[in-house]
Amino acid sequence: RLDAYFGRQVARPCALQDLLQGYADASGRAPAKSSLGYPQAGTPLVPASGSHDATAKTFSLSLEQMVPATPGQTDKKPMHIPLSLALFGENGGKIEPASVEGAEYTGEVLHLIGRTQTAVLHGIGSRPVVSINRSFSAPINLHLDQSPADLALLARHETDHFARWQALTDLALPNLLKAARDAREGKAIACEQTSIDALLHAAADESLEPAFRAQALALPSESDISRELGSNNDPDAIHAGRQAVMKQIADRGIAIFTGLFEKMTTPGDFSPDAKSAGRRALRNAALTYLSYVENGPARAKAAFDAANNMTERLHALTVLAHRFPESGEAIAALSTFRDDFVENALVIDKWFSVQATIPGPSALDRVRRLMESPLFKRTNPNRVRALVGTFAFTNPTGFGRADGEGYRFLAREILDIDQRNPQLAARILTSMRSWRSLEPVRAGLARAALTEIEQAPALSTDVRDIVERTLKG
Incomplete structure (x- = not known):
């Protein structure tokens, strides 16, 4: 779709409207509604719900779009929102509808153009698990209630990496929110086994790129949890809850993380290529989780000493400083890092930042x-x-x-x-x-x-x- 834009704009100034017109020419669609998101402030909220009729073999997907009023713009117009869509059966296989009515559906993309719309997908014999906004096809906030079992199925079988990552995140976040609340109230913290198993399955899935697996293992941050809680936040409880969840994941997946730490080693000279970078990221993620299982600085210190690149060395230093700040290994590593890079201002900035973020x-x-x-x-x-x-x-x-x-x-x-x-x-x-x-x-x-x-x-x-x-x- 960008070919038309680049071909037209050679050696001439261009504007946003030129890019939109390029998309319109390639897709055969007028750009008016799809470009409303530029002059109209606010991110659309799209609540979605689905229901299956086994007798009629249909799946009805109800969608709504709304944009909260903003200063100077109280009357928001409905936009054209393209939603990449897929249905999955209980065995994880994709289900293709025989036909769709109530909305345009082309190339696995359902087009939401009104404020409310119900699309009826025919030929759906069993209740499907729906995946909406795959590949982040539209910049929206999607609200779709899905059970942990449905999210776990998507986390295992979705072929779209964004949607798969989103399913893993949607599984983890409620557990982290509950952990923060339980920590504040002095209750025992327990992460749902469904969430842990789905995350570990992704970590061990060799069909997935290491970079994706590393990203999946990076749980929502404490600031993410705080934002989702919204009010009455206790930073200590949020931290304690998240640490407890990570410990439970680490305990359950010790064999997986030990294997990844060894297997994702990148021998030889440092290479900045994407594949090597992904392997380093996954190895670093494994090191983080192993620090919760082993509860000692030895592995991180050995990784620090053996590292031949800044990515692995800085991460090992961070694990040492954040997990075992008073240990002799952490103190020695911080001193060595400072002395090795004292003439490099940017790296010394990192040295300061690592210590500024030590929790507690x-x-x-x-x-x-x-x-x-x-x-x-x-x-x-x-x-x-x-x-x-x-x-x-x-x-x-x-x-x-x-x-x-x-x-x-x-x-x-x-x-x-x-x-x-x-x-x-x-x-x-x-x-x-x-x-x-x-x-x-x-x-x-x-x-x-x-x-x-x-x-x-x-x-x-x-x-x-x-x-x-x-x-x-």
């Missing part, structure tokens, strides 16, 4: 000590971003410690940085934008820190704009 309330004391290092320069924006910015943005348990000291620390640092670099100060301050989603005590402490910044004299325009908008919500 003691991280703040470590950050303060690092700020006294001769390698830390307050006048170097990249170094400040690597340590202070990384701490505020990506260390929820350290920055969001229960006594509020992390917020007070940031307030003082913002006021100091603002005197030299208002843009950097304003950027780092955006780490506080989600303060309202915290549990009440932390939210109050975060608000107090923001108020301290707001009330400071001689505040830059950049920082004042951010702090006022953050407090206003």
Whole structure:
């Protein structure tokens, strides 16, 4: 479809409308509705539900599209949303409908063009498991309730890698949300076996590329969990719950992870090609999980010492620092890494960032000590971003410690940085934008820190704009 666009635009200026016209010419469709997403703000929400009629051998798929009102745009028009679609039987095989009515269906793509639409797929003898928006065919938020069993089937048999990854994520996320809630209430944490088995099946599936398997093993992050919970968030509980789930996956899959760690070794000289990069990523993922099973730094230290490339060496260092920060192995590796790359500013930035993200309330004391290092320069924006910015943005348990000291620390640092670099100060301050989603005590402490910044004299325009908008919500 891009051929028409590139052929037409040789040696001449182009605009977005030219690209849209190229797609229209190739597809035979007018670009009007499909291009509404550019001038019309907001991401469409598409609720979907399905029902199977065994007697009529039909599967009805009901779809709706809505875009929340935004400033200056209260009346949103329906858009043309192409949804790549597939149905799977209970044995994992794809089911092709004999015909479809109620919506255009061509090339396994169902076209949603109205606010509500029901597509009836004929020739469906048994209840199918539906996969919608495969390959992320449309930039939407899809809401489709599916059972763990249905998601597990997609996680094992979907041939579209995006949809397969999405199924694994949709299996894992509810378990992580429940784990966070249970951790906060002091309850035992248990991840559903269906989710664990599906993830381990993907990890061991040699028909899948190593890069995909590595991505699948990267569970939703603590910030993802916090965003899904939405409010009353306790960073310590979220961290504890996620750690417990990872431990259960690691315990169940120790043989798989041990095998992957050995098999995904890339012998010889370093190569940046995609295949080698994927193998390194999967080996690193296996190392992470094995650190939960073995509960000791020996394997990670050996990996650090043996690494002949930055990807594996930095990951091994991260495992050592994050999982075993007080061990002799971690201390030695951090010292060696610093000494080996002391003349390389970008790598030393990584050295600071690894330590800034060590979980737990003691991280703040470590950050303060690092700020006294001769390698830390307050006048170097990249170094400040690597340590202070990384701490505020990506260390929820350290920055969001229960006594509020992390917020007070940031307030003082913002006021100091603002005197030299208002843009950097304003950027780092955006780490506080989600303060309202915290549990009440932390939210109050975060608000107090923001108020301290707001009330400071001689505040830059950049920082004042951010702090006022953050407090206003």
